[in-house]
Amino acid sequence: MNVTPRIAEPRNTRAMISGSFVRNAWYVAMWAEDLAPGQVVGRVILNENIAIFRKADGSVAALTDRCAHRFAPLHLGKVVAGDRIQCAYHGLEFDGSGACVLNPHGNGRIAPGLRVKTYPIVEKHRALWIWMGDKPADPSKIPDFSPLDTREESHVTKRDWIIIKANYELVVDNLLDLSHVSYLHDGLLGNEDTIDSEISVEQDGDAVVVGRKSTNSRIPGLFAFQMPGQERVDKWNTIRWTAPGNMLLRSGVHKPGTDPETGTGYYGIHFLTPETERTTRYHFTAVRWNVLTDSSVNEQIREKISVMRRFAFAEQDGPVIEAQQVAIDQAGEDLEPHLLSIDVGPVRYKRVLQNLIAQEQI
Ligand code: FES
Ligand SMILES: [Fe+2]
CATH class of the missing domain: 2.102.10.10 (Rieske [2Fe-2S] iron-sulphur domain)
Known part of the structure; x- marks a missing residue:
């Protein structure tokens, strides 16, 4: 049996959902x-x-x-x-x-x-x-999520989870294209100023890393209390996807034009576990890095980040992704998205994912 073409030519990287799991x-x-x-x-x-x-x-x-x-x-x-x-x-x-x-x-x-x-x-x-x-x-x-091993609990938000009634790949798409934060999480995680961003994509073995940077933006709400008094910032994030659904985000803000490491932010941890083709258990937490705020307020900030991120995922991402799933199902399985420049990350990971699925089916 000639198996090479099945690996070299995955089914359809434009398909919204691969139709099978990596086991x-x-x-x-x-x-x-x-x-x-x-x-x-x-x-x-x-x-x-x-x-x-x-x-x-x-x-x-x-x-x-x-x-x-x-x-x-x-x-x-x-x-x-x-x-x-x-x-x-x-x-x-x-x-x-x-x-x-x-x-x-x-x-x-x-x-x-x-x-x-x-x-x-x-x-x-x-x-x-x-x-x-x-x-x-x-x-x-097991992928490296060592930021989770930190012992400074006041810098770590609640280890939380929600159920999203959609295929986990729609959630991966959501996280590997963070352009949506300017719209869906306007004011909270992004805003109009963060629409114009520089995007990078790298592949590291079977991992895909997507970066996004914007300059001189109004500071979004979730970052404002981590960097009090700062009105405008350069904002960046890199998110690393490891198959099938484990993602490590590093997100930060800093004074415009300065070294990013002088700023502050958090690691966002996202573990997406498919229950079925149409339900996903979405585990998440955040771990702050280079904490600039006083230890007397960090417990409150921890609580705020926990609540705001849960709100963002459960009340903002969740309903859109679930409605997207319904729309896809109502239309049939053959829909192909009209891809934009922002989709370069989702397209890349889908190729890796589909290769892994194809290799298991040989
Ligand atoms: S002991 Fe388990 S079903 Fe009877
Ligand atoms: Fe989101």
């Missing part, structure tokens, strides 16, 4: 702190139902969320003996390896093969990363 990749299942020892939760990731639980020793396991007996969801059960899930329905117990370790009925016999599938899951950068493919999971391939 051999790390996805963020949830924030680590949202799972206490002894807690079990259910998640849907790439259309698969998964029960995730934390053992008494702090380690985490992920199992198919479907009991091997009569298929009750395991996340309805509870963690017992510190290291296993007891099914809520008839009490079978499964350990972190997926093996049934207790049958409370009859002679207690456990038939060979009475087990459930497991998923590799790793705690890193304050998140739980799950591997959805059948190739070996390599934790060293």
Whole structure:
């Protein structure tokens, strides 16, 4: 079989949605702190139902969320003996390896093969990363989100999440083309002055980095209280996409014409995890860098950034992206966008994404 053309010629980088997921990749299942020892939760990731639980020793396991007996969801059960899930329905117990370790009925016999599938899951950068493919999971391939490891909590906003009822690629498109901040987040993250920006795109292996810079702009609201008294700024951001949906933004403002590193801003962390083709669990937080404000106000600023970013994603981006999904679905799958200069980042990542999908389908 000649496989080269499938990789060299991905299906259609102008397609709005690729129609398939990359499976051999790390996805963020949830924030680590949202799972206490002894807690079990259910998640849907790439259309698969998964029960995730934390053992008494702090380690985490992920199992198919479907009991091997009569298929009750395991996340309805509870963690017992510190290291296993007891099914809520008839009490079978499964350990972190997926093996049934207790049958409370009859002679207690456990038939060979009475087990459930497991998923590799790793705690890193304050998140739980799950591997959805059948190739070996390599934790060293978890992308670098080390700004999240900071211990100065007053500089870190709430580790938050929302559900967006749309394909995750529409959210990646949104984040890799930050021209929308001048319109959708006018006054908050951008304004009229930031429309005119210089855009750069670089590819670093399978990562795509998009930069955007504007000069001598009125300072947008979210930055104004990080740099009090400054009315006009040069504003910049670079956002790094790592397949399939993990993105690290570094955003900043500084006095016009000065060294960008003398300014201030934040890392924006965006973990997009597809639940289904039409729903995305969007995890986010922000970590400030080169904090210029006094420590007495940083707790308040932390709160403000948390609230404003959640508002921006849930109340401004979310409704437009969901409506965009509805419009695409109503029109059929063959729509092709009329691309503009601002779309260079989204087009580049789509090519990488579709190559990764094509490679898995060989
Ligand atoms: S369905 Fe789980 S023990 Fe019966
Ligand atoms: Fe946005």
